[in-house]
Amino acid sequence: MSTEPLLRARNLVKEFTVHGGGLLGRSAKFRAVDDVSLDVRSGETLALVGESGSGKSTTARLIARLIDTTSGSVEFAGREVHALTGKALHAYRGEVQVVFQDPYSSLNPKHTVERIVTAPLVYQKRPVPGGARAFTRELMERVGLDPDHSARFPAQFSGGQAQRIGIARALAVSPKLIIADEAVSALDVSVQAQVINLLRRLQDEEGFSYLFIAHDLAVVRQIATRVAVMNEGRIVETGDRDQVFGAPRDPYTRKLLAAVPRIRPEWDAARRRNEAARRKRQEA
Amino acid sequence: MTSTSDERPLLRVRGLTVGFPTAAGTVDVVKSLDFDLARGGALGIVGESGSGKSMTSLAIMGLLPKGAKRTGSIEFDGTELSELREREMQAVRGDRIAMVFQDPLSSLNPYYTVGTQISEAYLSHRTGVTRRQARKVAIEAMERVHIRNAPRRVDHYPHQFSGGMRQRVMIAMTLSMEPDLIIADEPTTALDVTVQAQILDLLAEIRRDTGAGLILITHDLAVVSEVADHLIVMREGDLVEQGAAERIFCDPQEDYTRMLLDAVPRIDDEIGLLRTAAVETGTAEEDR
Amino acid sequence: MIRFLVNRLLGMAVVLFLVCVFTYVIFFVLSPDPAVQICGKNCTPEAIDRIRANLGLDQPFWSQFWTFLTGLFAGRTYGTGANLIDCAAPCLGYSFQSSQPVTEMILQRLPVSATVAIGAAVLWLLAGVSAGLVSAVREGRFTDRFITGLTLTGMSIPNYVLGLSLQFLLVVTLGWLPFPHAVAFGDDPVQWFANFLMPWIVLSIGAAAVYTRLTRANVIETLQENYVRTARAKGLRPGLVWRRHALRPALTPIVTIFGMDFAGLLGGALITETVFGLNGVGKLAADSITKNDQPVIMGVTLLAAFLVVVGNMIVDLLYTTIDPRVRVGSAT
Numbered sequence: 001m002s003t004e005p006l007l008r009a010r011n012l013v014k015e016f017t018v019h020g021g022g023l024l025g026r027s028a029k030f031r032a033v034d035d036v037s038l039d040v041r042s043g044e045t046l047a048l049v050g051e052s053g054s055g056k057s058t059t060a061r062l063i064a065r066l067i068d069t070t071s072g073s074v075e076f077a078g079r080e081v082h083a084l085t086g087k088a089l090h091a092y093r094g095e096v097q098v099v100f101q102d103p104y105s106s107l108n109p110k111h112t113v114e115r116i117v118t119a120p121l122v123y124q125k126r127p128v129p130g131g132a133r134a135f136t137r138e139l140m141e142r143v144g145l146d147p148d149h150s151a152r153f154p155a156q157f158s159g160g161q162a163q164r165i166g167i168a169r170a171l172a173v174s175p176k177l178i179i180a181d182e183a184v185s186a187l188d189v190s191v192q193a194q195v196i197n198l199l200r201r202l203q204d205e206e207g208f209s210y211l212f213i214a215h216d217l218a219v220v221r222q223i224a225t226r227v228a229v230m231n232e233g234r235i236v237e238t239g240d241r242d243q244v245f246g247a248p249r250d251p252y253t254r255k256l257l258a259a260v261p262r263i264r265p266e267w268d269a270a271r272r273r274n275e276a277a278r279r280k281r282q283e284a
Numbered sequence: 285m286t287s288t289s290d291e292r293p294l295l296r297v298r299g300l301t302v303g304f305p306t307a308a309g310t311v312d313v314v315k316s317l318d319f320d321l322a323r324g325g326a327l328g329i330v331g332e333s334g335s336g337k338s339m340t341s342l343a344i345m346g347l348l349p350k351g352a353k354r355t356g357s358i359e360f361d362g363t364e365l366s367e368l369r370e371r372e373m374q375a376v377r378g379d380r381i382a383m384v385f386q387d388p389l390s391s392l393n394p395y396y397t398v399g400t401q402i403s404e405a406y407l408s409h410r411t412g413v414t415r416r417q418a419r420k421v422a423i424e425a426m427e428r429v430h431i432r433n434a435p436r437r438v439d440h441y442p443h444q445f446s447g448g449m450r451q452r453v454m455i456a457m458t459l460s461m462e463p464d465l466i467i468a469d470e471p472t473t474a475l476d477v478t479v480q481a482q483i484l485d486l487l488a489e490i491r492r493d494t495g496a497g498l499i500l501i502t503h504d505l506a507v508v509s510e511v512a513d514h515l516i517v518m519r520e521g522d523l524v525e526q527g528a529a530e531r532i533f534c535d536p537q538e539d540y541t542r543m544l545l546d547a548v549p550r551i552d553d554e555i556g557l558l559r560t561a562a563v564e565t566g567t568a569e570e571d572r
Numbered sequence: 573m574i575r576f577l578v579n580r581l582l583g584m585a586v587v588l589f590l591v592c593v594f595t596y597v598i599f600f601v602l603s604p605d606p607a608v609q610i611c612g613k614n615c616t617p618e619a620i621d622r623i624r625a626n627l628g629l630d631q632p633f634w635s636q637f638w639t640f641l642t643g644l645f646a647g648r649t650y651g652t653g654a655n656l657i658d659c660a661a662p663c664l665g666y667s668f669q670s671s672q673p674v675t676e677m678i679l680q681r682l683p684v685s686a687t688v689a690i691g692a693a694v695l696w697l698l699a700g701v702s703a704g705l706v707s708a709v710r711e712g713r714f715t716d717r718f719i720t721g722l723t724l725t726g727m728s729i730p731n732y733v734l735g736l737s738l739q740f741l742l743v744v745t746l747g748w749l750p751f752p753h754a755v756a757f758g759d760d761p762v763q764w765f766a767n768f769l770m771p772w773i774v775l776s777i778g779a780a781a782v783y784t785r786l787t788r789a790n791v792i793e794t795l796q797e798n799y800v801r802t803a804r805a806k807g808l809r810p811g812l813v814w815r816r817h818a819l820r821p822a823l824t825p826i827v828t829i830f831g832m833d834f835a836g837l838l839g840g841a842l843i844t845e846t847v848f849g850l851n852g853v854g855k856l857a858a859d860s861i862t863k864n865d866q867p868v869i870m871g872v873t874l875l876a877a878f879l880v881v882v883g884n885m886i887v888d889l890l891y892t893t894i895d896p897r898v899r900v901g902s903a904t
Contacts, residue, residue, distance in 0.1 A: 268533075
């Protein structure tokens, strides 16, 4: 792993103003992100976990420059993201892509898959390699969709398939960083597993990084290289995945891990034994 | 609580079918379901979206959406619910069978204090009860679900509570009547993981203290493994597999159950690739 | 709560002040010189100057505005010497055409307008909400479709068309009702009712149609709410589920809209009163526009603005008592 991180966020702060109403209403400041620093290295998956209201999604938005910071810096490949303008900002928008939680609301319902998937290239004013049709077909194959469905609309796909379209759209511009904001949270468990596998396979093939925002620790365990735990706007612990899950240092991380519902390990073990026995019987 | 402690199950469902008429004929979302719930037992109904698990609970409560057609037999404590008139079913609902829903915020009426909403069932099921008595019952119910400062909080509105506390209010609502059966439909899905753990503990505590039966409807196998002693796996309205929870988790008989169990991400260990039905071929065959 | 009240009152004062400024600017600066109008046809430049000086029109704008503003609260005088005209507070201006203070003119006609407006409001509220409820209960059936069809007609008929047709039908052809003229309630309640019935109907029909649709949509939507399902799951009687859990949330937004609509009634009254020849504020405005009696037009405009602002204020206050989410902040 290279020494210089791809993305370096330092002392990020985001305050929202809560209006008191009326002329004399006192407006209070709410600090959603409070002094957050994190690195995403090239080719790794940094998972940002926390409960609702922890500030993890706001952090993701700051990094994607979907909203402005109150203070702090975000450096991407050595350049300050929140100082970018014009062409350089345009280029950044191509290098960082976001996959959102609800695929249906983040895909234009009136556009075909082909139009959705090629849109980032159009915005970037880049040529579509090999023509829109062939390009879309190839992308659809890569995310496990039937390439013959490129003229369909989002509503004609299931939730998992629609999320694959969102992923294909992110891939279209060959980004260096994909921010997955609760990208598998709304999916059924069997579909969720498929999409997690897909995300991992794509990273193996392309070598980009993920900033993986999630509340589900079990999901994070399956995909993260490193984990940052957020609580009430602050990062309470950052570390390699096995350290955070195996030997959590912060009391909040420990509380979070202890709360995750578990299938008893002895049941899983028994199932694996029974499974092996069944397979043996079938072979015999 | 009724005192009949015979061997008959608390709930006996046979051939339960729920259909919706459409232009292309009736579509069954629950197909000929058979299951029992023992007295004081905890039954988990597991399935992905579209499996019909929520429709099953609404069918038992007699709260199916307009147009839905229910057939089959639902025998609750010796009474055939499907033969009851709406009036008689109202007497059962809330009093003997109570329900906890998924999203506590939208399931509570924003215009009334939680005390009003908790005591409502008590006032309408018991005759000759004064408002003061009902209020006392509400405070007691809130104390049983460990809401601190209950005598003061009873006059607060739902929006003044946090998500977890709202779900406690929902559970308090069911407790005011001491029901024989509590149906909890995804009671922790909208909650944070630490709050989820507390609510699951609370449900276990209530079962222990009151001996009420519990039906837990969820998509989360890990949650159900911690609560239920008996399990039903549903898929697209069909009952795929049922049995003791331990048996299903240790030795699932059906491919679909196995696939579901494989797909659950484990917090304790990492499986190289999550084993799924179709990912390797990349054809993404999912049900919705 | 007190803080909220003070906040709202201050906000209201600011809005009213701005309304005064804008109205004043529009009427006294952008419109033709009132002195020319007062002076009449045979007018000399000297006479105009005299009138201007007499009325204070030669003063700079802010000075004139200040006189106007203080006149609102403390009264003022027009002219000098023998021609001195007293205009008591709240002085909205003086109509030189009718030789009468505007406030007096409006006050004389207000009872009629208020009767028309309040009666119409009560009528449309009752008719609209109850038709909406019936429609919601019978959703998708004949009654619902019939009511929905009626509302469409109600919304698309212009006031004056309905007013004239009703008059032709009920007064001229059938002779069931008298030709409307203002009768005091104390003199003859029956006649009072008979005379005002048609204006009420005409003025309320459009709003009643809108309220029917609104009520229907709100009730149907509320019945889908999860908390209605919860109420049913508690085993409450359907009547109670309806009354307590469906109606109150469904009807709350109607309070908001009612407040605003009621304040805006004056506009509707203009046409209705003209059609029926009722001598109310609406008719006064219409007449003044025809005669180009600027002080009166401005006075009526200010009154209308005042009613809208106060109406909104009342709605805000009502809302705080109706909706606990506004009344008590979240304390989680």
